Amino acid sequence: MTNQTSGTPPRAATLTDVARLAGVSIATASKAINGRDQVKAETRLRVLEAAERLSFAPNALARGLLKGRTGTVGLLTSDLEGRFSIPVLMGAEDAFGAGRVSVFLCDARGDAIREQHHVRALLSRRVDGLIVVGSRTDPRPPLGAEVPVPVVYAYAPSEDPEDMSITADGVGAGRLAVEHLLSCGRRKIAHVSGDPAYKAAQDRATGAAAALEAAGLSLVGNQTYFGSWSEGWGRGAARMIVEQHPDVDGFFCGSDQIARGVLDALRELGRDVPGDASVIGFDNWEVLTTNARPQLTSVDMNLERVGRIAAQRLFAAIDGTRRPGIEELPCRVVTRESTAPIS
Amino acid sequence: MTNQTSGTPPRAATLTDVARLAGVSIATASKAINGRDQVKAETRLRVLEAAERLSFAPNALARGLLKGRTGTVGLLTSDLEGRFSIPVLMGAEDAFGAGRVSVFLCDARGDAIREQHHVRALLSRRVDGLIVVGSRTDPRPPLGAEVPVPVVYAYAPSEDPEDMSITADGVGAGRLAVEHLLSCGRRKIAHVSGDPAYKAAQDRATGAAAALEAAGLSLVGNQTYFGSWSEGWGRGAARMIVEQHPDVDGFFCGSDQIARGVLDALRELGRDVPGDASVIGFDNWEVLTTNARPQLTSVDMNLERVGRIAAQRLFAAIDGTRRPGIEELPCRVVTRESTAPIS
DNA sequence: ATACATTCAGAAAACCTTTTCGGCGAGTTT
DNA sequence: AAACTCGCCGAAAAGGTTTTCTGAATGTAT
Numbered sequence: 025m026t027n028q029t030s031g032t033p034p035r036a037a038t039l040t041d042v043a044r045l046a047g048v049s050i051a052t053a054s055k056a057i058n059g060r061d062q063v064k065a066e067t068r069l070r071v072l073e074a075a076e077r078l079s080f081a082p083n084a085l086a087r088g089l090l091k092g093r094t095g096t097v098g099l100l101t102s103d104l105e106g107r108f109s110i111p112v113l114m115g116a117e118d119a120f121g122a123g124r125v126s127v128f129l130c131d132a133r134g135d136a137i138r139e140q141h142h143v144r145a146l147l148s149r150r151v152d153g154l155i156v157v158g159s160r161t162d163p164r165p166p167l168g169a170e171v172p173v174p175v176v177y178a179y180a181p182s183e184d185p186e187d188m189s190i191t192a193d194g195v196g197a198g199r200l201a202v203e204h205l206l207s208c209g210r211r212k213i214a215h216v217s218g219d220p221a222y223k224a225a226q227d228r229a230t231g232a233a234a235a236l237e238a239a240g241l242s243l244v245g246n247q248t249y250f251g252s253w254s255e256g257w258g259r260g261a262a263r264m265i266v267e268q269h270p271d272v273d274g275f276f277c278g279s280d281q282i283a284r285g286v287l288d289a290l291r292e293l294g295r296d297v298p299g300d301a302s303v304i305g306f307d308n309w310e311v312l313t314t315n316a317r318p319q320l321t322s323v324d325m326n327l328e329r330v331g332r333i334a335a336q337r338l339f340a341a342i343d344g345t346r347r348p349g350i351e352e353l354p355c356r357v358v359t360r361e362s363t364a365p366i367s
Numbered sequence: 368m369t370n371q372t373s374g375t376p377p378r379a380a381t382l383t384d385v386a387r388l389a390g391v392s393i394a395t396a397s398k399a400i401n402g403r404d405q406v407k408a409e410t411r412l413r414v415l416e417a418a419e420r421l422s423f424a425p426n427a428l429a430r431g432l433l434k435g436r437t438g439t440v441g442l443l444t445s446d447l448e449g450r451f452s453i454p455v456l457m458g459a460e461d462a463f464g465a466g467r468v469s470v471f472l473c474d475a476r477g478d479a480i481r482e483q484h485h486v487r488a489l490l491s492r493r494v495d496g497l498i499v500v501g502s503r504t505d506p507r508p509p510l511g512a513e514v515p516v517p518v519v520y521a522y523a524p525s526e527d528p529e530d531m532s533i534t535a536d537g538v539g540a541g542r543l544a545v546e547h548l549l550s551c552g553r554r555k556i557a558h559v560s561g562d563p564a565y566k567a568a569q570d571r572a573t574g575a576a577a578a579l580e581a582a583g584l585s586l587v588g589n590q591t592y593f594g595s596w597s598e599g600w601g602r603g604a605a606r607m608i609v610e611q612h613p614d615v616d617g618f619f620c621g622s623d624q625i626a627r628g629v630l631d632a633l634r635e636l637g638r639d640v641p642g643d644a645s646v647i648g649f650d651n652w653e654v655l656t657t658n659a660r661p662q663l664t665s666v667d668m669n670l671e672r673v674g675r676i677a678a679q680r681l682f683a684a685i686d687g688t689r690r691p692g693i694e695e696l697p698c699r700v701v702t703r704e705s706t707a708p709i710s
Numbered sequence: 711a712t713a714c715a716t717t718c719a720g721a722a723a724a725c726c727t728t729t730t731c732g733g734c735g736a737g738t739t740t
Numbered sequence: 741a742a743a744c745t746c747g748c749c750g751a752a753a754a755g756g757t758t759t760t761c762t763g764a765a766t767g768t769a770t
Binding site: 050052062064067086089091092 | 748749
């Protein structure tokens with residue numbers, strides 16, 4: 025009999041069972057198990073043995089009911105599909121797991137109604153706090169004032185500056201990327217980005233322009249080439265730029281997909297990377313960066329860290345230390361073969 | 368005042384509050400809210416109004432404690448990193464969300480110790496059931512007989528045939544892929560796969576061989592070309608195969624990454640796809656398939672469906688209807704530009 | 711007017727744990 | 741021997757909900 029349909033008791037062991045088996049009261053059993061004093065060493069041992077024998081696990085519901093804290097949090101994501109939520113979620117899950125907190129996962133799939141529904145369900149389960157994970161860095165409407173527990177917004181900050189938000193520093197990322205290209209000796213740098221409706225795209229462009237200006241330079245073509253976040257756009261943009269500005273020697277791409285397209289186009293145009301031009305991508309998406317030819321340098325937003333910090337802020341808020349405002353975490357450049365000093 | 372630090376009561380409304388406001392007993396309030404009879408229509412209305420005013424949400428902990436059912440399940444994944452767990456997880460979350468069940472997410476990161484720890488935590492929270500999601504189709508050791516709630520294994524089946532497992536039909540998938548190539552009129556079909564240590568790789572090879580045999584054919588080179596799941600291997604394998612078997616006209620690839628490599632190599636060798644050869648990938652990973660040139664036909668394992676069905680089976684088991692055994696769900700071919708009848 | 715059925719509201723128990731407080735017995739002091 | 745102190749255990753309450761059962765009030769039949 026390997027499964028639970030057979031003889032095993034359908035009911036999990038309770039403290040009463042343990043106490044009875046150990047021959048003590050439930051009060052004593054509780055104290056023994058929770059390491060309180062007021063209990064003789066020998067008695068404690070008896071209780072612990074009994075608990076072991078019954079594989080007793082204290083009922084977290086009862087405990088939560090009593091203490092007013094459940095040790096659970098809600099993780100509300102707007103789309104699991106996209107690749108940005110997942111790392112944030114992993115970071116948060118990681119941080120909570122270490123703190124004996126369990127995580128409720130809800131996917132609202134970008135639907136406000138569903139989101140409200142999930143919030144209600146989570147509150148009814150008496151979560152101690154909430155993390156709301158978005159898929160873009162554009163600010164989003166807050167959940168509403170009705171929520172009686174602390175809320176932290178991750179990646180997508182809240183529109184309300186009084187809320188707690190953790191996100192990635194897009195402007196800084198743009199600066200970092202360009203500075204990296206500059207440090208490779210590149211001077212004719214083009215910026216191929218995605219949909220200009222994304223705040224992320226605008227921020228990076230701002231940072232890139234700032235870094236160039238600080239070096240007394242400006243973008244090739246005096247503009248950011250906005251388009252879509254796809255390989256196809258990367259290919260098209262690269263061809264166009266090379267034709268119009270044959271002296272281009274650096275590409276800052278808004279995503280790794282775009283960068284893959286740029287790399288492909290450059291190869292087909294007979295331009296060597298990184299010999300003739302350096303290319304840096306964005307997102308540091310392993311499957312794209314390490315399989316590229318050459319392997320792609322990319323900006324990593326440290327999304328797991330965003331998730332971890334969000335978890336920490338939520339912890340603090342639950343303990344009474346609220347720190348309102350938007351916290352922008354720095355990104356980092358992961359260097360691979362596609363960027364190198366001019367040879 | 369937009370946040371929860373200010374005036375709002377720190378305590379959520381309770382049934383007692385509602386009852387007091389409505390001027391009835393908590394028993395009556397409970398019955399009114401839960402739609403039981405034994406309550407005059409007019410009274411019910413008063414109670415519901417009061418509940419609304421206080422934005423009352425019944426304490427799920429108390430309810431769970433009382434009824435012995437919490438309406439929660441645990442979703443135990445071995446790695447969130449990999450791209451196979453996520454869709455399964457989404458499917459399950461979807462199915463549960465619709466059934467007013469909340470999901471605890473735990474990532475064991477492939478570590479058995481951490482897994483045990485999470486199982487204990489979940490049992491202590493009195494989940495009604497457990498779904499264990501793996502990242503490979505190789506059977507995995509079961510959780511152990513100690514678990515007093517139903518368990519369903521998803522994607523990675525349990526080694527114990529008495530457990531409930533839902534996975535994808537690898538053999539069938541291999542057959543489907545080859546049949547699709549055959550239906551395009553291809554006769555010289557090569558199979559480029561990944562790490563032969565994966566059961567998935569073996570199963571698909573088995574299915575592919577069977578389908579060819581049924582057509583009186585055999586694989587190009589009379590073997591599956593095993594390697595790694597990477598683009599690099601796809602490129603290398605394609606070059607080798609074209610050299611040794613110039614008449615090859617179909618490639619069944621073990622992953623979309625491999626397929627991308629194959630496509631790249633074929634283009635560089637001057638072979639037109641799908642003119643000279645059809646190429647089919649595996650996993651139907653959007654970012655790879657739709658950005659490929661030409662867009663890549665691929666086998667989709669319907670992983671969301673795997674997750675949904677797992678959730679349904681778990682539901683049934685919780686309600687007492689256990690259905691032991693491994694259930695292999697069919698895959699499907701998603702046709703794009705890279706496969707077409709010989710022109 | 712009496713016996714009875716019917717409708718609706720409330721009291722109380724149960725779920726399981728934690729914590730406070732009272733009490734009992736043993737050992738110590740004078 | 742009396743008065744203490746100290747260490748250890750158990751009774752009981754609290755937390756919020758659901759459900760059963762009792763009881764009160766009203767309406768109906770005789």
